Each structure stands twice: as structure tokens, then as C-alpha cells.
Amino acid sequence: MGSVHVVGATVIDGSGRDPRNVGLTIENGRITRLGAPGAHGECLDAEGLTMTPGLIDAHVHLGLSSAIQPHFSFEVSAAEIAADIFATAGATLDAGFTTVRDTGGIDGGVVTAIAKGKVRGPRVLSCGPVQCQVGGHGYYGAAWEPTELWSRHHIPGLCALSMMAGNADELRRNVREAFRRGASFLKLCVTGGVVGGHDRLADTQFTVEEIAVAVQEAAARNTYVTVHAHNNQGIRNAVEAGARCVEHGTSLDEATAALMAAREVALVPTFAVVEQLLHDTAGAGLAESTRDKVKDVREQMARALAVAKHAGVRTGLGSDLIGPAQDRRGKELSLRAALETPMEALVAATRTNAEILGLSGEVGVLSPGARADLVLWNGDPLDDPELFSDPANAVLVMRGGTIVKDLR
Numbered sequence: 001m002g003s004v005h006v007v008g009a010t011v012i013d014g015s016g017r018d019p020r021n022v023g024l025t026i027e028n029g030r031i032t033r034l035g036a037p038g039a040h041g042e043c044l045d046a047e048g049l050t051m052t053p054g055l056i057d058a059h060v061h062l063g064l065s066s067a068i069q070p071h072f073s074f075e076v077s078a079a080e081i082a083a084d085i086f087a088t089a090g091a092t093l094d095a096g097f098t099t100v101r102d103t104g105g106i107d108g109g110v111v112t113a114i115a116k117g118k119v120r121g122p123r124v125l126s127c128g129p130v131q132c133q134v135g136g137h138g139y140y141g142a143a144w145e146p147t148e149l150w151s152r153h154h155i156p157g158l159c160a161l162s163m164m165a166g167n168a169d170e171l172r173r174n175v176r177e178a179f180r181r182g183a184s185f186l187k188l189c190v191t192g193g194v195v196g197g198h199d200r201l202a203d204t205q206f207t208v209e210e211i212a213v214a215v216q217e218a219a220a221r222n223t224y225v226t227v228h229a230h231n232n233q234g235i236r237n238a239v240e241a242g243a244r245c246v247e248h249g250t251s252l253d254e255a256t257a258a259l260m261a262a263r264e265v266a267l268v269p270t271f272a273v274v275e276q277l278l279h280d281t282a283g284a285g286l287a288e289s290t291r292d293k294v295k296d297v298r299e300q301m302a303r304a305l306a307v308a309k310h311a312g313v314r315t316g317l318g319s320d321l322i323g324p325a326q327d328r329r330g331k332e333l334s335l336r337a338a339l340e341t342p343m344e345a346l347v348a349a350t351r352t353n354a355e356i357l358g359l360s361g362e363v364g365v366l367s368p369g370a371r372a373d374l375v376l377w378n379g380d381p382l383d384d385p386e387l388f389s390d391p392a393n394a395v396l397v398m399r400g401g402t403i404v405k406d407l408r
């Protein structure tokens, strides 16, 4: 494969430095140089467009791409569930996201199908099923459906929302099973959540000793544990046990943020899903009562973001979109830009998320040696961060040096 020179674009490289007008050369799927184009190779004219690294969403649920309650009531066929997952994977690329971290719901077959190029989609890192305690967050069965039947909702190779553990030994078995099915990290629910009937946001779930079992198993595989956590006691339990990352962090206080910073535990706030559940609960295939649980979350999470940043916590970015409407995941950047600056939102979605995913220098940055993942935007997203919300503004998307979307 010869070299390609992208010329004429304003380049925002993901590191936080000011935009500059510079050419970018790609060879064999990687960026080889920033500067004037060489004499040989093909030129891609990007005059008037803005280039960013391919975006990274650190919290997605590709496996929850069908209407949620019908999906878990056996009203949607495996064929439709697969079609919905693959449609979301393609729409994710079209929105400018070239790497995602799936925090629960797909089985390893989906990762393989995308990696082999059989289905359009971003690079996917997955935890497979979420690890939950019996009666905890992550159980979407009918009210009186026995817990033992929950695993019947798994479709091997395609989707597996969560696994239930009654004690530390069962958790150890379940995480080993998740790794067997292709997980590259683990996610545990250590507090209650918004979606689901049997738990409250203030509940803690799993003990420190139980969480430590998952941390031990993750360390044995040279990987890490992230946790779903809304309240401070749950976060502290997880940090104490050795978790590396916290999802949501809704009511994070100063003391807990200081602990996270000291232990170098990252935070991934999730604003887009909150907007989604406030404005289109039915669209996600969920009961209207879900909205009541999410009402106070928006303001709390905005405060938690400020607390985390003030304490020096590494703060990434995740949309957490669920259900069929997952085509506008760039909304997460627009929402964050309103709470911080557009540049801070972009850095969270690129360099910082790459650090959290363990892909620092590989993705999330436009610099020599990195994979050639990039987006050409129709306009300047630093001036108008709403551009991120509409996939139509991602004029060209390249993943690993291959153009995967081109509206020119």
C-alpha cells in the first residue's frame, strides 16, 4: 500500500495543543508524519475541513441495540437482535467513533465479526457480560422469573448482558467464563442503577472481598476491572479492592475523588444516556418509571465531573446509549463541551479515553506511529461543538488507514 497525504485540513491532534494547518502522511495503516507532503503517493484534499483523531467512546452497549424490555421478554428474534447490533456498530463508525469500549452486553463473536471486516464497525474492546450479584443491577428479567433462568437470555457468540454471582466463588467462575468468551477487561456492578426494578442508586453491591476476587482474576490476565457505581461507598469499596476505573460516578464527593486521584483510578461520566432516558424513555424500550430514577442524576453528575477534575482524577468520556437509538453518540461531546470547553471534551474522547483503554499512543492522537484513525468534520467543532452530535458532519471517517465513510 502506497502513502496517502491528507492536505488542507485544520488539524486538532487530540493532545490538547492548538489547531494547526499541517499535512498528514499515512502508510500501511499508520500515521508516519505531520508536515509537508512527500513527492510520492496519493493526495487527499481536505481543504476547509477540520481533522480530529477518530473518536473513542469508553462506555457503549452494542448488545443493547434492540428495544430493551421486548428484548428481555423473548419478543425479539436472535436474527433481529443481530441486525440491530450490526446496525449500531455501523452507525457508530458513521458518527466518527473508530474505537469503543463495550461495557456489557455483547459476546465475543460480535468483536470477531467486526474485526474480520464481516460487519462495518469500530475497533471494539469488550468486557462481555457485566458481573452482578444476585438481585443486583444488571438483571432485566421479569419480576418473578427465577434468577437461574437469566442465562437463557444469552445468545452464545452474540449477546450476554450479565452474569449473576451469589458469592465470591461464583464470581470467580463467572469472570473466568467471561474471559473464555473473549472479554479483554471486566466490569462489575458495585452499586444499584437506573435501569432495573430491584435496586436503588444508594445501594452498594458486592463486598470489598468479592470485588478483589475479580481484580485478582483480571490481574492474572494482565488486565483490569472497571465498575458501575453511582454512590461514594460503592466507589470506595471498588477502589479499596483495586478497581482501575469507575463508570458514572454520579454522586462523587471530594473525599472519594481525592482517593481516586491518589490511587490513579479513572472516571467515565455518562451524560448522553441521562438525556436519552429523560427525553425518550419509550424509545429505548423502557418503562416510563425509569425516568423518575434519572431525574436528579443530570445535576449530580455535572457536579461530580467538576469535583473529579478539581481533584485531578483522569476523566474520560462515555455515552452509555442503550436501545435502538444509538446513532448520535457524539452528543456526549456536545454535552461535555457545555460543561467544560470543547477542547476538553475532545481530549477526553481521544487521548484520555485511549489511556483508559490501555491504547495510549495507538489511537486517540494524530502523531507519528499512531494508527491512522481520523475524522474530517464539516466545520470547526471547537467553535461549534454541536457539530459532534450530527453524524452528517463527519464527512470522512478513516480507520486504520482505510476510508470507512466518505460523504465528499
Ligand SMILES: [Zn+2]
Pocket (backbone or CB within 6 Å): 059, 061, 103, 320
Ligand atoms: Zn452502561
